[in-house]
Each structure stands twice: as structure tokens, then as C-alpha cells.
Amino acid sequence: MKIAIGSDHAGYDYKEMIKKFLKEKGHEAHDFGTHSDQPVDYPPFIRAAALAVQRRVCERGIVLGGSGNGEAMVANRLSGIRCALCWNRETALLARGHNDANMISIGARMISPETAIEIVDVWLNTPFDGGRHIARIRQIDEPVSATATPGPKQKAKKQAPGPRSGLVGKKPETKGGAGKYDLLIAFRYIKYMEGKDSIEFQVDPGLKVPTVIHIPSAKRWEREIPEWARNRRDEILGRIKEKTIHIKPEFKEY
Numbered sequence: 629m630k631i632a633i634g635s636d637h638a639g640y641d642y643k644e645m646i647k648k649f650l651k652e653k654g655h656e657a658h659d660f661g662t663h664s665d666q667p668v669d670y671p672p673f674i675r676a677a678a679l680a681v682q683r684r685v686c687e688r689g690i691v692l693g694g695s696g697n698g699e700a701m702v703a704n705r706l707s708g709i710r711c712a713l714c715w716n717r718e719t720a721l722l723a724r725g726h727n728d729a730n731m732i733s734i735g736a737r738m739i740s741p742e743t744a745i746e747i748v749d750v751w752l753n754t755p756f757d758g759g760r761h762i763a764r765i766r767q768i769d770e771p772v773s774a775t776a777t778p779g780p781k782q783k784a785k786k787q788a789p790g791p792r793s794g795l796v797g798k799k800p801e802t803k804g805g806a807g808k809y810d811l812l813i814a815f816r817y818i819k820y821m822e823g824k825d826s827i828e829f830q831v832d833p834g835l836k837v838p839t840v841i842h843i844p845s846a847k848r849w850e851r852e853i854p855e856w857a858r859n860r861r862d863e864i865l866g867r868i869k870e871k872t873i874h875i876k877p878e879f880k881e882y
Contacts, residue, residue, distance in 0.1 A: 630685070630686040631658065633689065633690045634660040634691050635674075636674075636693050636699075637662060638692075639692025639694070639696075639734070640664065670698060670702070671698075689730065690732055691703055693736065694737045696734050699711075703731050713733045714747045720732065725755070726761050728756040766830065808822075813871075839875045841868070841880070842882055843879050848882070865879070
């Protein structure tokens with residue numbers, strides 16, 4: 629796995645230690661600095677590492693500082709980044725299992741070297757739980773307007789397509805099996821649309837091939853998918869498979 633890593637002077641020693649650990653485990657660390665323990669401002673180094681994850685040059689990222697707070701804040705400014713501040717094994721487990729964190733932040737002055745290594749190891753090897761967490765991840769990744777009204781009923785505007793995003797398929801006109809449809813392929817999800825009706829599926833992007841598309845099992849589909857699409861699982865998934873062949877999808881049921 630290609631992993632971006634960046635720190636300020638306070639996190640430098642831990643960064644070098646973690647780089648060695650990653651190499652021992654067969655991973656490839658891309659170091660975005662800093663390259664000494666001389667005092668520096670952390671945002672440029674952290675932003676560079678986060679950009680590498682956002683642009684999919686690296687699959688995941690690790691950032692370090694004195695407390696890890698500022699580093700997490702910088703990384704999370706970037707769309708598509710979910711950087712979790714971790715300080716023990718449990719926070720690392722939840723960061724991956726519940727939040728699908730593609731980055732973590734570690735405070736080198738807050739924890740021991742052994743704990744830092746344990747956090748990285750757990751985070752690397754814990755899968756995303758999927759299920760009920762998928763909808764919440766989508767809400768995290770939704771863009772929010774500065775004029776948005778706070779509250780659970782607020783709907784975000786459609787996310788602008790990223791480097792690998794775009795609409796494919798046909799202009800939606802009618803519902804049902806004979807209708808036409810659109811497919812929006814975004815960084816973290818795929819949205820199937822028929823007119824005003826739509827279904828979203830979470831995607832695990834990255835440099836790994838194939839790309840994983842999470843879909844409800846047949847039983848969950850019958851319980852959770854809107855009524856207009858409830859009896860059309862094979863048809864809709866067939867359309868998605870046809871239009872996503874270029875990203876070599878792997879459909880994973882949950």
C-alpha cells in the first residue's frame with residue numbers, strides 16, 4: 629500500500645520511526661516532510677500529504693505533530709479526506725470500522741512510541757464495517773454551502789465531479805425497467821438516477837484494482853432500497869456493472 633506521511637518538527641522522530649515500520653510491513657511510504665527536527669509551520673507538509681491521498685497518488689495517509697489536532701484540521705479541509713485523531717488502539721479501530729478513515733493524525737507528544745506503532749498497525753489492518761455506517765460516511769463527504777441551514781433535514785447540493793467522476797448513461801425520462809437513467813461516478817460513491825429518484829452506493833477508491841462498490845445483499849435490498857427499485861435489483865446492478873467496467877469494479881455485499 630502507498631501511504632503518504634507528513635509531520636512538523638514535533639512529529640519528525642515518530643514519522644521516521646513509522647516509516648521504518650511501514651517498510652518492514654511491505655508498504656511504500658511517501659514522505660512529504662518535514663525532514664528534520666528544526667521548527668517549522670506544519671500546514672504545508674500536512675496539506676501535501678493530504679493532497680496525495682485526495683488525488684489518489686497514495687491510498688492512505690498519516691500525519692503527525694505535537695498534539696495531532698492542528699494536523700487533523702489541515703487534512704480535513706480537503707474534500708474526500710477523513711482524518712481521525714487517534715491516541716490509542718480503540719480510536720484507531722473505530723476510525724476505520726465506523727468512519728472509513730483514509731488518514732490518521734497522531735500527537736507525538738501525547739503517546740508513547742509503542743502506542744503510535746500500535747495505532748498505525750491497527751488502522752492499516754482494520755476493514756470498514758459498512759452497513760449502517762455507509763449513509764453516515766456519505767453525509768460526511770457531502771459538500772456544504774456557506775449559506776446552508778443547520779439541521780438534519782438540510783440537503784447538500786450535488787457534488788461536482790472529481791478527477792474520476794462523471795455522468796454516464798442516458799438522460800432520465802421515465803421510471804421503471806424501460807426508463808432511461810443517469811449514473812454519477814464520484815470519488816466516494818456511485819449514484820444511480822431515474823428522474824428524481826436515486827440510489828447511492830458507497831465506493832472504496834484508491835490505487836488498488838478492482839474498485840470496490842458496496843451493495844446491499846438481496847435481503848437488505850428488499851428492506852432498505854426505495855419501493856420504486858425494490859424488485860429491480862438485477863436490472864439496476866446490471867446497468868451499473870455495464871457503465872463502470874472501466875474502473876474494474878468488484879461488487880461487495882453487506
